[in-house]
Amino acid sequence: MIPHEKMPVEIHNPEQMGFVTGHELIKTKDAIEQFIYSCSHSLRGPLKTIIGLVNLINDTNGNANADPQLLLNSIVKTVEKMEFLLDDLELSNSYQTMATQSIDIDHVINSIVNEYSSIVLKEGINVTVKVEQQVPFYGDTNRFNVVLSQLIANAFHFRDPKKDAMVIHIHVEVLPSICTIQIHDNGIGISDAIRPNIFNLFYRGSDKSVGTGSGLYIVKEVLNKMGGSIILKSIENKESTFRVSIPNLVA
Secondary structure, rough: OOOOOOOOOOOOOOHHHOOOOOOHHHHHHHHHHHHHHHHHHHHHHHHHHHHHHHHHHHHHHHHHOOHHHHHHHHHOOOOOHHHHHHHHHHHHHOOOOOOOOOOOOHHHHHHHHHHHHHHHHHOEEEEEEEEOOOOOOEEEHHHHHHHHHHHHHHOOOOOOOOOOOOEEEEEEEEOOOEEEEEEEEEOOOOOOHHHOOOOOOOOOOOOOOOOOOOOHHHHHHHHHHHOOOEEEEEOOOEEEEEEEEOOOOOO
């Protein structure tokens, strides 16, 4: 018998066959390299701060005005900031399991806002918090905290000192099936040109942007994991409003 010849397989579109193209590999490699650079940059600063504080502690014998306990407290706070960054990145990972607990929304919001109490007092920012809740809200506490921390931090960071009155309004409504969160500010706003990119990883759309440019990306990924969504409405130089919806996982 004459063996049948195998006909060559023509692949016109490698993506249709499940193959990764060279272009995709390059994009992935670039993204990973940028991610590593951004993370190392974000962590290197706090590490240098810790080294400096340790050196000060070692030198307290020659400096009577240095308080070792105060320096140690500063080290602890710096380490906590590094842990928060790593926790946020970990919680945005789709492989990290979801936890469901009853969430004390008032406590979460007050804890976050209190971190900016010195700014509120110094600059006279009008911060209002309204929580309408007739039923318990169940969800992943850590992820919920990440979402609110990032959005509230943005409202403070992108405030507009040129305004006669700076305002930040936080409104939460809990229903049996869903929790909606609205965070409004009259800060610098977001232009039409950069708005489509703000949830992209590493994107920094303003001169006032700090860090790795991963904050809103993490918010989006965490909400995807929670089955939630986020909508932005903004007018440049006038205001911004983030509206978040998260399913209530009440049993």
